[in-house]
Amino acid sequence: MLFPRVRVGEAFIVALLLVALDQALARPHLVAAQATKQRVPFRVPSEAELKDSVYRASALRGRAILLATRDSLPHNVGNSLRCASCHIDGGLRRDAIPWVGSYARFPQYRPRSGKVDLIEDRINDCFRRSMNGRGLEPTGRDMRDIVTYFAFLSGGIPVGAEMEGQGFPRLQAMKGDAGRGAAVFKSTCVRCHGANGQGTQLAPSLWGPRSYNVGAGMARINTAASF
Known part of the structure; x- marks a missing residue:
């Protein structure tokens, strides 16, 4: 019996496609898990x-x-x-x-x-x-x-x-205003964190040697603002 001749490269590609199809049919849950996140x-x-x-x-x-x-x-x-x-x-x-x-x-x-x-x-x-x-x-x-x-x-x-509720809510991108931030800090934050953010018995240090280092998430402006 004679069979059509198939070049090696073509046979290899066909084999890969058959394997991929077989895996997709055998494990459809993997595809579904990637498409949607519960x-x-x-x-x-x-x-x-x-x-x-x-x-x-x-x-x-x-x-x-x-x-x-x-x-x-x-x-x-x-x-x-x-x-x-x-x-x-x-x-x-x-x-x-x-x-x-x-x-x-x-x-x-x-x-x-x-x-x-x-x-x-x-x-x-x-x-x-x-x-x-x-x-x-x-x-x-x-x-x-x-x-x-x-x-x-x-x-x-x-x-x-x-x-639901994991992480922080996302904030809209906006330009920072250090002057306004200083006013808000003075009116809202100093009562617990101290005049210079050094911390008190009520609340921890916000910066400096008694606080987190530069590698922490809170050292990033977007994370601190979300907090």
């Missing part, structure tokens, strides 16, 4: 949902570290801030970079690092930049307890889903 409502789980005693103890210890970071981890914090200084209401307020849902967004590619980061990488970025300190041992108890608390706050949220 959006879920903002929901803060109740502490009563922490049933298991071991899991509960780990999550609550993680929360305690986040709320009193310098006192809990003095060797890892190089300023007067705590994680909850930026994550308002203990990371539970929507539109204020909440921790709710954060666990479900990792692993994720981050342009700043140029690689796929785990949530442990993101936490240590905050310790090195926002806390002006040293990163935690990725497999140590402190990191494990913080991640456990984040996992609890993300319960029921699908991996990769976009949650």
